[in-house]
Amino acid sequence: MTKTLIINYRSARKRSVKKWYVKRARTLSSLSIGESVYFENKEQKQWKLGKIKERLNERSYIVESQDEGTYRRNRVHIRPAYIKLCIRETSPLREPENTDIPTNIHKDQTTTTPSESNNSGMSPSENVKDDVLPNSDTTTTTVPSGRPKRNIRESAHLKDFVYYKLSIHF
Numbered sequence: 001m002t003k004t005l006i007i008n009y010r011s012a013r014k015r016s017v018k019k020w021y022v023k024r025a026r027t028l029s030s031l032s033i034g035e036s037v038y039f040e041n042k043e044q045k046q047w048k049l050g051k052i053k054e055r056l057n058e059r060s061y062i063v064e065s066q067d068e069g070t071y072r073r074n075r076v077h078i079r080p081a082y083i084k085l086c087i088r089e090t091s092p093l094r095e096p097e098n099t100d101i102p103t104n105i106h107k108d109q110t111t112t113t114p115s116e117s118n119n120s121g122m123s124p125s126e127n128v129k130d131d132v133l134p135n136s137d138t139t140t141t142t143v144p145s146g147r148p149k150r151n152i153r154e155s156a157h158l159k160d161f162v163y164y165k166l167s168i169h170f
Contacts (some may be wrong), residue, residue, distance in 0.1 A: 028075050031061060036084055039063045040077040049081060 031037060031052050038047040050071070054062040059075040 015127045028059075029080075031055070031056070031080065033076070036081040037063060039065075039071060039073045039080050041065075041071075049083065052078075056141070093111065 033052050033055060035052045037050055037052060039050050041048045048065050050063040050065040052061055053064045056062065056072070061073055061075065061078060062072050063071045063078065065071065117135060
């Protein structure tokens with residue numbers, strides 16, 4: 001390849017790249033102070049809601065987030081939000097007024113298979129029972145497990161095989 005062919009190829013490539021860049025590029029509008037925006041949070045890889053606190057130059061802004069952190073972001077990493085953001089001052093934590101809450105609450109988890117619950121005719125909320133501990137004044141509630149489990153059938157080819165199921169209860 002000759003030197004002129006290489007120069008022509010590179011200039012054609014530059015023109016092509018410029019053509020597609022100019023076609024897609026747009027000017028971003030300026031943002032005003034106090035405007036609600038979404039800005040890119042680099043640590044969590046997601047966009048957070050915030051408010052423009054200060055404009056440093058044409059493209060750089062100081063953004064205050066909902067958790068009162070301040071971030072410096074380029075205009076490319078800021079999108080206008082059409083939600084009015086109200087950042088509240090944090091107040092000191094409240095202490096509970098009622099300290100007569102019992103501390104010895106015992107929770108048991110009970111599980112039922114779908115066939116058992118259908119035969120009983122009771123909904124899962126009716127299966128919750130209140131039990132009284134013999135040596136305590138507090139009542140306990142049984143909480144059904146969070147997720148149902150499927151019924152697991154034993155394989156037909158292992159019907160003759162003797163094995164022990166290990167069941168561990170915590």
